[in-house]
Amino acid sequence: MxxxxxxxxxxxxxxxxxxxxxxxxxxxxxxxxxxxxxxxxxxxxxxxxxxxxxxxxxxxxxxxxxxxxxxxxxxxxxxxxxxxxxxxxxxxxxxxxxxxxxxxxxxxxxxxxxxxxxxxxxxxxxxxxxxxxxxxxxxxxxxxxxxxxxxxxxxxxxxxxxxxxxxxxxxxxxxxxxxxxxxxxxxxxxxxxxxxxxxxxxxxxxxxxxxxxxxxxxxxxxxxxxxxxxxxxxxxxxxxxxxxxxxHRERLLEDHINAKILAKGLQQIEGIVISPEDVQTNIVIFQTKNIPAQVLEQRLQELGVLVLATGSHSIRAVTNLMVTQEQVEKVPEIVESAMRSLKSVISYQ
Missing domain, CATH: 3.40.640.10 (Type I PLP-dependent aspartate aminotransferase-like (Major domain))
Known part of the structure; x- marks a missing residue:
């Protein structure tokens, strides 16, 4: 899914x-x-x-x-x-x-x-x-x-x-x-x-x-x-x-909690720059140090995670009604896997 x-x-x-x-x-x-x-x-x-x-x-x-x-x-x-x-x-x-x-x-x-x-x-x-x-x-x-x-x-x-x-x-x-x-x-x-x-x-x-x-x-x-x-x-x-x-207004807090979970997980990944304390609601914006954002966006899509490149090294992820906490908890591991595979390709080239 x-x-x-x-x-x-x-x-x-x-x-x-x-x-x-x-x-x-x-x-x-x-x-x-x-x-x-x-x-x-x-x-x-x-x-x-x-x-x-x-x-x-x-x-x-x-x-x-x-x-x-x-x-x-x-x-x-x-x-x-x-x-x-x-x-x-x-x-x-x-x-x-x-x-x-x-x-x-x-x-x-x-x-x-x-x-x-x-x-x-x-x-x-x-x-x-x-x-x-x-x-x-x-x-x-x-x-x-x-x-x-x-x-x-x-x-x-x-x-x-x-x-x-x-x-x-x-x-x-x-x-x-x-x-x-x-x-x-x-x-x-x-x-x-x-x-x-x-x-x-x-x-x-x-x-x-x-x-x-x-x-x-x-x-x-x-x-x-x-x-x-x-x-x-x-x-x-x-x-x-x-x-x-x-x-549905009260349940928006679930999205905010999931955004914090995502931000804290992404912070642990080498090559990702993000400050979880900057995440106030349901939007998570993180920077990619050495990999173009659109390249990572495409690789994540292949792995089943859809995000949006908003700059040359900037990616946005927005937690929402359609995404569960269990799914959000899986995303940092998928991002880390994508980063590793892309680094190996870039290093080989």
Whole structure:
């Protein structure tokens, strides 16, 4: 059996989730008549302490709709240099909103209010207008790092003083909440809007939600339609998301425990560089000293372990609903075997 650690997006619905989806009441969501979508939106809005929510097919769409709500072509957004919105969304800020990205080099994706203040433009017709600051929590390319709530609050105060909007890419906010014990509503409170994903660690097959004020979400619905995200009888998939929210949030701690087990095992392997103390949630990023990451990725695939090369000597492994602790415990031994075989080939060449 393959051990798939490429991402937590590979998760599949559980039998109970499939049953909830099969029995879902549906209607036309464009007309606001799908009772299951309505229930999901109401539940997630209340959970995050916001007035309203809107369900969309993907987290990229929820993020980009938020950007479009807050900006006009030529406006500027401030975000971290390896943020998902900038790094993994196909140039959408420029393509869909005409927005310019001003980047902050963070520490594992984390930056400070002082960093933001240093990037603010003076009010001058020569410069683009800064309209929005975006944070990511947890941070994907930062190795699942958790943005400290105290720093979020400091950034929010700065944004308010400069009349800037603050958006959270909270695709893995559930992981931050599970790891810290901080509630979703406490994490969401400083933000004008939050995007959350149901199809990663929670295990639902489809979808994300954007939450915010009634006015913001009403405007977001217009751009959802414009971007092609309006769905009809979407209750079938919304039921999976609602089931996941109610039943799978607490089990994310299992993924975090497995990530620590994996990191500690990898640390023992010669030629692998990793600090287990840096692993805060379910993402494990390790470095390969002498073997190209893509070469090791391919060899591990042949041995039944799927990971993702994220740089020339960097590999990401993400623990998830589909991988058991027993499987995770086997991975370091398989990695060590792969390293030995590749070293012998490289030495021979």
């Amino acid at each position: 393959l051990i798939d650690l490429r991402s937590d997006t590979i998760t599949k619905p559980t039998p109970a989730m499939r049953e909830a989806m099969a029995n879902a009441e549906v209607g036309d969501d464009i007309f606001g008549e799908d009772p299951t979508v309505n229930a999901l939106e109401a539940y997630v809005a209340e959970l995050l302490g916001k007035e309203a929510a809107v369900y969309m097919p993907s987290g990229t769409m929820t993020n980009q709709v938020a950007l479009r709500v807050y900006t006009e072509p030529g406006d500027e957004i401030i975000l971290e240099s390896e943020a998902h919105i900038y790094y993994y969304e196909g140039g959408a800020p420029a393509a869909l909103s005409g927005a310019i990205c001003r980047l902050i080099k963070g520490d594992k994706g984390i930056f400070t209010a002082e960093d933001v203040e240093g990037e603010l433009r003076p009010e001058n017709p020569h410069f683009p207008r800064t309209k929005l600051v975006c944070l990511e929590n947890t941070h994907n390319r930062g190795g699942g790092s958790i943005f400290p709530l105290s720093e979020i609050e400091a950034i929010a105060r700065l944004c308010q003083s400069h009349h800037l909007k603050l958006h959270l890419d909270g695709a893995r906010l559930w992981n931050a909440c599970a790891a810290t014990g901080i509630s979703e509503s406490d994490y969401a409170k400083p933000f004008d809007s939050v995007s959350v994903c149901f199809s990663k660690g929670l295990g639902a097959p489809v979808g994300s939600a954007l939450v915010g004020s009634q006015e913001m979400i009403q405007r977001a619905r217009r751009f959802r339609k414009m971007f092609g995200g309006g769905m009809r009888q979407a209750g079938i998939i919304a039921a999976g998301a609602l089931y996941a929210l109610k039943n």
